[in-house]
Amino acid sequence: MDSTRSVRRTKEEKKLLRRQIKASHTLLKHEGISTASHPTKHLVVSNGGLGNGVSRESLLEVLKEGGTVESLLTPPAKPYAFVTYSSTEAGQNAYTLLNGRALQCHDQSVTLYFSYVEKVDSDLSVSCALPPGLSVLEDFVSPEEELQLLQAVDWTPRTADVTVQKALKHRRVKHYGYEFRYDNNNIDKDKPLPGGLPVECDALLQRCLADGHISVLPDQLTVNQYQSGQGIPPHVDTHSAFEDPILSLSLGAKTVMDFKHPDGRSVAVVLPERSLLVMKGKSRYLWTHGITPRKFDVVPVSEVEGSGVMTSDLSNLTLKRRGTRTSLTFRKIRHIPCNCAYPSVCDSQLLSSPPTVPVAEGDACRLEEQYVHQVYEEISSHFSSTRHSPWPHVRDFLLSLPPGSILADIGCGNGKYLGINPEVISVGCDRSANLVQICVERGYEAFVSDALSVPLRSGSCDACISIAVIHHFSTQERRQAAVRELVRLLKVGGRALIYVWAMEQEYNKQKSKYLKEGTAGASVERSNELKTEENMFNQQEEHGRKMSSDMKCTEEQNVTRPRIHIHTNRTAFLSQDLLVPWHLKCNVDKNKGAGSESTNGPLENTSQGPVFHRYYHVFQQGELEEMCCCGVTGVKVLRSYHDQGNWCVELEKTHGERAL
Numbered sequence: 001m002d003s004t005r006s007v008r009r010t011k012e013e014k015k016l017l018r019r020q021i022k023a024s025h026t027l028l029k030h031e032g033i034s035t036a037s038h039p040t041k042h043l044v045v046s047n048g049g050l051g052n053g054v055s056r057e058s059l060l061e062v063l064k065e066g067g068t069v070e071s072l073l074t075p076p077a078k079p080y081a082f083v084t085y086s087s088t089e090a091g092q093n094a095y096t097l098l099n100g101r102a103l104q105c106h107d108q109s110v111t112l113y114f115s116y117v118e119k120v121d122s123d124l125s126v127s128c129a130l131p132p133g134l135s136v137l138e139d140f141v142s143p144e145e146e147l148q149l150l151q152a153v154d155w156t157p158r159t160a161d162v163t164v165q166k167a168l169k170h171r172r173v174k175h176y177g178y179e180f181r182y183d184n185n186n187i188d189k190d191k192p193l194p195g196g197l198p199v200e201c202d203a204l205l206q207r208c209l210a211d212g213h214i215s216v217l218p219d220q221l222t223v224n225q226y227q228s229g230q231g232i233p234p235h236v237d238t239h240s241a242f243e244d245p246i247l248s249l250s251l252g253a254k255t256v257m258d259f260k261h262p263d264g265r266s267v268a269v270v271l272p273e274r275s276l277l278v279m280k281g282k283s284r285y286l287w288t289h290g291i292t293p294r295k296f297d298v299v300p301v302s303e304v305e306g307s308g309v310m311t312s313d314l315s316n317l318t319l320k321r322r323g324t325r326t327s328l329t330f331r332k333i334r335h336i337p338c339n340c341a342y343p344s345v346c347d348s349q350l351l352s353s354p355p356t357v358p359v360a361e362g363d364a365c366r367l368e369e370q371y372v373h374q375v376y377e378e379i380s381s382h383f384s385s386t387r388h389s390p391w392p393h394v395r396d397f398l399l400s401l402p403p404g405s406i407l408a409d410i411g412c413g414n415g416k417y418l419g420i421n422p423e424v425i426s427v428g429c430d431r432s433a434n435l436v437q438i439c440v441e442r443g444y445e446a447f448v449s450d451a452l453s454v455p456l457r458s459g460s461c462d463a464c465i466s467i468a469v470i471h472h473f474s475t476q477e478r479r480q481a482a483v484r485e486l487v488r489l490l491k492v493g494g495r496a497l498i499y500v501w502a503m504e505q506e507y508n509k510q511k512s513k514y515l516k517e518g519t520a521g522a523s524v525e526r527s528n529e530l531k532t533e534e535n536m537f538n539q540q541e542e543h544g545r546k547m548s549s550d551m552k553c554t555e556e557q558n559v560t561r562p563r564i565h566i567h568t569n570r571t572a573f574l575s576q577d578l579l580v581p582w583h584l585k586c587n588v589d590k591n592k593g594a595g596s597e598s599t600n601g602p603l604e605n606t607s608q609g610p611v612f613h614r615y616y617h618v619f620q621q622g623e624l625e626e627m628c629c630c631g632v633t634g635v636k637v638l639r640s641y642h643d644q645g646n647w648c649v650e651l652e653k654t655h656g657e658r659a660l
């Protein structure tokens with residue numbers, strides 16, 4: 001009997017070990033968290049996160065059995081937590097005692113797996129902090145003032161001549177001072193509403209002024225009323241419409257507001273009733289805010305929680321039914337264009353000075369920095385989630401390389417081509433540090449480099465690929481230099497494959513996948529509210545496109561230069577140099593793709609985050625071959641073809657540098 005029990009136990013131990021190894025692989029692959037093989041005082045607890053429905057309180061209770069807990073970090077919405085014990089011995093003790101422990105929480109049972117980590121990343125504590133520029137001032141108004149303010153909002157249609165009231169799908173709204181229009185997410189600045197702001201707000205606004213939260217009085221008020229189960233989609237209040245900061249007073253009931261950074265970081269902030277939310281700087285301009293329509297929120301049990309408004313920071317969480325919340329959002333209309341530090345998401349800056357096609361090297365570098373490099377850094381995680389399937393012809397090229405070949409992928413993105421042929425030695429580089437980081441986390445050899453000067457020896461590669469990269473260079477000289485750099489890396493006889501986006505999205509009567517996705521009704525599934533509350537940049541983007549076609553040229557130092565148009569996604573290209581909108585989907589699940597992969601750009605129906613614009617030079621038929629034959633010496637074009645809206649060439653290096 002004893003011996004069978006010990007055999008069974010061994011089996012269980014093996015199973016536990018397998019599951020624990022799997023958990024630490026998942027942490028590395030999907031979260032970039034490397035675990036340590038030796039005991040430390042820091043442990044990561046897989047399945048012990050708020051994202052698994054495990055409350056901090058119940059986790060802490062279990063963790064304390066292992067020893068004295070120095071700190072416990074529970075990142076919002078993640079399926080893991082970090083615990084730091086008082087000593088390595090305590091960490092080791094907890095590991096032995098608790099690994100594989102089943103934890104009962106909210107009618108479900110989860111199994112906790114523990115792994116050691118060298119340290120708890122300081123970024124994680126940062127991601128648990130409030131977004132920069134955000135503050136929540138509790139008890140900003142008294143219960144009596146709260147009642148008075150709620151009574152001051154007259155929801156009957158009586159005041160229709162001095163205010164504007166609307167029932168939206170997910171809440172009702174009322175505007176004072178100026179109407180906020182949900183069709184263009186903007187304000188008619190020359191059409192103030194008679195009556196201004198309700199006098200009942202005077203005292204509280206004077207207090208905001210006196211306390212230094214604002215320096216001028218607001219002249220616009222939006223009252224939002226949310227019933228339980230209602231919300232507001234994530235958005236950034238239009239830069240060109242309102243100044244900084246934005247104030248929002250919560251009345252009647254508490255709610256949880258989600259803030260999201262374009263890089264995917266997300267912070268849930270509890271807004272108690274009678275608190276004032278102040279959004280300034282980054283939290284106003286760059287992070288989106290929104291309220292998920294829900295009937296219940298995860299909120300602190302204790303009502304007296306000081307400034308600890310973070311759901312993730314709280315030691316005591318519980319579910320609470322949402323009541324009816326009325327918020328008063330006070331804003332100051334902006335009369336001169338926004339000049340914030342986030343030009344890639346700023347409608348003012350995009351409209352007031354749309355870029356022109358550069359001629360000088362310096363202008364080209366600045367354009368690419370703003371409309372290529374910065375954008376890829378910001379959208380890297382969402383971009384990566386849309387890039388998973390290799391294009392078949394690129395795959396064939398990679399599989400045709402003899403074993404032991406050395407391959408360089410210049411502009412490797414998330415590394416989707418680096419593992420295709422396991423028989424070759426692949427190395428990738430990209431200008432985006434975030435994308436390179438994703439490659440490294442996936443176990444690929446990759447480094448940050450500009451495609452114009454790759455730190456690899458001339459003639460060191462048997463093959464190079466440049467997939468969807470060269471169209472991001474903004475002058476002919478720079479595009480040519482990028483091809484020359486690829487050829488420099490090749491040994492004589494080596495081959496390069498280049499893909500660039502084609503101006504011709506319809507070829508041989510066949511529409512490219514990019515165009516087809518537009519007609520397949522990418523937006524049909526949007527809810528009505530999402531349609532009317534379309535991301536604020538969409539309308540301006542449309543506006544910007546019209547503006548740029550109206551005013552095709554700009555006078556600058558007596559040189560007339562064409563403006564770069566904003567392209568409308570899923571439509572034919574109207575010019576060769578364009579800005580292509582990227583509708584960022586916030587909070588991308590790195591484990592899953594964001595739907596079907598398109599040749600360029602995500603499907604628009606997935607997004608409610610800010611819109612970024614990437615610069616492209618789309619190639620006309622023959623342009624790529626011409627550039628390779630005439631602008632670059634020592635190569636021949638083996639073949640050229642059109643593939644799903646791209647022009648493609650395969651080159652062979654025929655001479656070494658010295659022979660030229």
Ligand SMILES: O=C(O)CCC(=O)C(=O)O
Nearest residue numbers: 222224232237248327329
């Ligand atoms: O309900 C709130 O506090 C926020 C409302 C809001 O973000 C808006 O109207 O733009």
Ligand SMILES: [Fe+2]
Nearest residue numbers: 235236237289
């Ligand atoms: Fe807002």
Ligand SMILES: [Zn+2]
Nearest residue numbers: 239338340346
């Ligand atoms: Zn701005």
